[in-house]
Amino acid sequence: MPLLDSLTEALRVLPGVGPKSAQRMAYHLLQRDREGAARLAGTLAAALAEVRHCARCNNFTEAEVCERCLSQQRDASQLCVVEMPSDLMVMESTLAYRGLYYVLMGKLSPLDGIGPRELKFDKLVERATDGMVQEVILATNFTNEGEATAHYLGEMLRARGLRVSRIARGVPVGGELEHTDLGTVAQAFVERRGW
């Protein structure tokens, strides 16, 4: 197969990229921005080699344990569980939370074959039962899948004697943290309730 066709096909691993836009991207990279294309190839290879998951919070990092988890400034008695790194960043920018995080890197999604094992719930349990954590705050999205994830995690963590809370439903039903204004997210955090 010609390399141009291989490249078009390889670009289709990107989410939301169909055959037409993959072709347009391949032309663009080879014709209009070879420098950017070379940077993309190099950065992607480097990221694949270097980026891993933090041993404590599961977020992306290039170290064994990420900076946030190592910080002495955070309240180690609170652990906030989010779906994705982008959700963590939304929580951080509200400035309403000073505890630590656990990033699931997804949500329960049986149709896509993503269950408790794929999301490594055991790693979260181990993290939450370190003796320091006193409250686990579930901040998964208020979508069906996010809610199901929160329910499952709530039961699992309460069974281990942990106090569990859920951010308040100030976030619109069916809405996602990433697309919610900061004030609403902050309010939902303040109004979290027993779960």
Next chain:
Amino acid sequence: MPLLDSLTEALRVLPGVGPKSAQRMAYHLLQRDREGAARLAGTLAAALAEVRHCARCNNFTEAEVCERCLSQQRDASQLCVVEMPSDLMVMESTLAYRGLYYVLMGKLSPLDGIGPRELKFDKLVERATDGMVQEVILATNFTNEGEATAHYLGEMLRARGLRVSRIARGVPVGGELEHTDLGTVAQAFVERRGW
């Protein structure tokens, strides 16, 4: 800058990819499809190293001269000028043309700084005046920019004594006047031919 952020930024060289979707793509590549991501990095690097422009038709190829230009089965007296490789493929799939091609790899677009020099019109002139070509068929799109490109090329090639034609514009085959835009119907009327 963390590699994850570098990757998100590098992905923005792709046309139509903004900050949000670049982030989603970076997560997807690192979290859900590392194999596909490695293939993409490798193929992109290989394509950058190997894919060049055919010395005759300017299309992408991995050889000095592409297979189509070397073929003995094509009519070397006709040269069809298209904007992009995808346009060439559309022409080929009509099975209506047996001549050769020249691929501009773009169109005149002064606002984007793309002029006759960027599109290497001199390479086209050299190709068209090889002594074999008797007719140059302009098959650029019927957009403003495609039309401007055709006008410019037409004047330039006619000045070199070449016969120049333009693919026809009109009501689509199977199309109904009622469902065709007025500009097209008006143009089809103006360009009516003997019957």
